[in-house]
Amino acid sequence: MRALLLVAHGSRREESNQEVRELAERLRAGSGGRFAWVGHAFLELAQPSIPEAVAAAAASGAREVLVLPYFLSAGRHVVKDIPEEVATALREHPEMRIEVAPYLGAMAGVSDLLLDTAVSHSPAAG
């Protein structure tokens, strides 16, 4: 059973955290049952943490978690913090398998998404 975990930085601005929760909700709604569990986690300033979310996924019966880093660049959070939090989660749940997908900014489709938005958002129509 696979789980999907959207990981964002977390913000002092509650609306930004809420945007992440709503995006995870859209992932859940759009996943069409391909993931047994879909959730979110934050690195800082908001809960749950990655280990807390992995514990929730494990409690739901998932044995594999795919982490989707909701970050734009390969800074410290992507390169160091997420792997460290994943390692902590694995120490607490050694029965789990956790993989980390490319971060959003490195996903091959991000340029197509931007171009599609640009083409559909015609200034002449504004």
Next chain:
Amino acid sequence: MRALLLVAHGSRREESNQEVRELAERLRAGSGGRFAWVGHAFLELAQPSIPEAVAAAAASGAREVLVLPYFLSAGRHVVKDIPEEVATALREHPEMRIEVAPYLGAMAGVSDLLLDTAVSHSPAAG
């Protein structure tokens, strides 16, 4: 003639700025001539600024600029800084028309991009 301007925050980490430049290059390559000019700008810590980029677009003959905010949430940068920089650019180039598209995190396709990445990144195949 339309121009496309990818706007990012800018980073002290030069690799992050380079990621933005390369993404703008991918947009240029993928735009198939639908935009007369494709470029990038930063709010802080790197050049060019939005007014500098708008000046370059204007010099190339563009009269419309679509700004694509490369941001994940509707924080101060999206809500306040980008509109202020756009207003500055318009004062310097009143002949231009500048529109601002939704920021990346608010683009309707972002959840599909994440889901497509998740489905294609099978943990079992890792």
